[in-house]
Amino acid sequence: MDDADKPDPGGTGINSDSSWTIGADVDRVNYFFPSDGESSILSEFGWNLQSENTERLGDLQRIEADESSDLAGTVTEFPETNSSRDFWSSDMALLPGSYVGEVSASNPSVSSSSSEDPPEKSAGSGGKAAEISTQIKKKGQKRVRQPRFAFMTKSDVDHLEDGYRWRKYGQKAVKNSPFPRSYYRCTNSKCTVKKRVERSSEDPTIVITTYEGQHCHHTVGFPRGGIISHEAAFAAGHLTRPMSQFYYPGVQLPGENPPSNTQLHQQQLGQARDRTSSVRVPNSDDGLLGDIVPRGMRKR
DNA sequence: CGGGTTTGACCAGCGC
DNA sequence: GCGCTGGTCAAACCCG
Numbered sequence: 001m002d003d004a005d006k007p008d009p010g011g012t013g014i015n016s017d018s019s020w021t022i023g024a025d026v027d028r029v030n031y032f033f034p035s036d037g038e039s040s041i042l043s044e045f046g047w048n049l050q051s052e053n054t055e056r057l058g059d060l061q062r063i064e065a066d067e068s069s070d071l072a073g074t075v076t077e078f079p080e081t082n083s084s085r086d087f088w089s090s091d092m093a094l095l096p097g098s099y100v101g102e103v104s105a106s107n108p109s110v111s112s113s114s115s116e117d118p119p120e121k122s123a124g125s126g127g128k129a130a131e132i133s134t135q136i137k138k139k140g141q142k143r144v145r146q147p148r149f150a151f152m153t154k155s156d157v158d159h160l161e162d163g164y165r166w167r168k169y170g171q172k173a174v175k176n177s178p179f180p181r182s183y184y185r186c187t188n189s190k191c192t193v194k195k196r197v198e199r200s201s202e203d204p205t206i207v208i209t210t211y212e213g214q215h216c217h218h219t220v221g222f223p224r225g226g227i228i229s230h231e232a233a234f235a236a237g238h239l240t241r242p243m244s245q246f247y248y249p250g251v252q253l254p255g256e257n258p259p260s261n262t263q264l265h266q267q268q269l270g271q272a273r274d275r276t277s278s279v280r281v282p283n284s285d286d287g288l289l290g291d292i293v294p295r296g297m298r299k300r
Numbered sequence: 301c302g303g304g305t306t307t308g309a310c311c312a313g314c315g316c
Numbered sequence: 317g318c319g320c321t322g323g324t325c326a327a328a329c330c331c332g
Contacts, residue, residue: 167303167304167305168304168305168306169305169323169324169325169326170306170307170323170324170325171305171306171307172321172322172323172324174321174322175320175321175322181322181323183323183324187303187304196323
């Protein structure tokens with residue numbers, strides 16, 4: 001019953017046969033946060049990334065503002081297409097861009113959606129992206145929105161393996177994008193975590209994955225030999241550990257020159273691949289999940 | 301047969 | 317108020 005059975009449940013099946021290992025699929029890995037978001041995400045997770053990606057951050061910020069003029073601490077949805085091109089068309093392959101603040105209590109009738117009951121039921125009213133800002137707009141009278149974490153990954157496979165099992169419950173065509181957006185829900189009945197997967201219309205090789213919610217259970221195991229997407233697992237596991245413990249090739253240090261960023265990635269990834277991981281994880285004596293899933297939650 | 305995927309329909313929020 | 321769009325449901329279908 002491991003994911004190994006169905007490597008790519010909702011994926012397009014692209015390279016679903018051999019390249020599962022994100023390590024092999026992910027060409028580059030790169031994270032960055034909006035400078036403002038930094039205060040929320042980075043600080044929250046103990047990150048202290050003084051990025052010199054100021055321009056990019058600026059772009060993202062702009063996007064943030066565009067996406068939700070009235071959003072304050074709301075999710076920063078990845079721009080669907082055009083506006084995003086600016087920053088993600090670069091050598092950036094992966095970047096957690098959005099994060100919603102804490103779950104806000106709200107309408108009891110729908111709040112249940114956030115904790116244990118299948119949120120979709122209440123959400124039958126339709127979740128929609130708008131809700132994100134809406135919940136805040138409407139002064140918390142709206143549904144509870146789980147924390148979100150989105151990132152972009154350069155990968156051939158749509159559905160990145162993250163150690164959890166997902167069931168696809170919907171697919172929608174995205175405006176201005178030839179690629180549909182897939183909706184997945186954690187197969188664990190008690191788990192309300194959802195995720196959306198879509199490809200960038202600008203760069204089909206980029207997969208945008210957005211996780212929502214927090215797993216209340218451990219992973220189901222490693223797929224096919226134990227390779228998972230570290231970033232995916234990280235997100236799927238919902239930031240259970242300070243990210244500062246991770247090592248992201250793409251994260252640049254102040255003063256560091258980006259020119260060889262790509263090369264650097266290739267180098268590091270090359271090394272990482274030798275370790276069957278796309279991202280080298282220090283202190284990962286327990287495997288990739290070592291930094292993601294608390295020991296108590298781990299299966300092995 | 302059970303679990304997962306597909307797909308059309310429905311609903312609700314948002315912008316104009 | 318209306319149309320658009322995103323998100324979800326649920327029945328049908330597929331597959332191991």
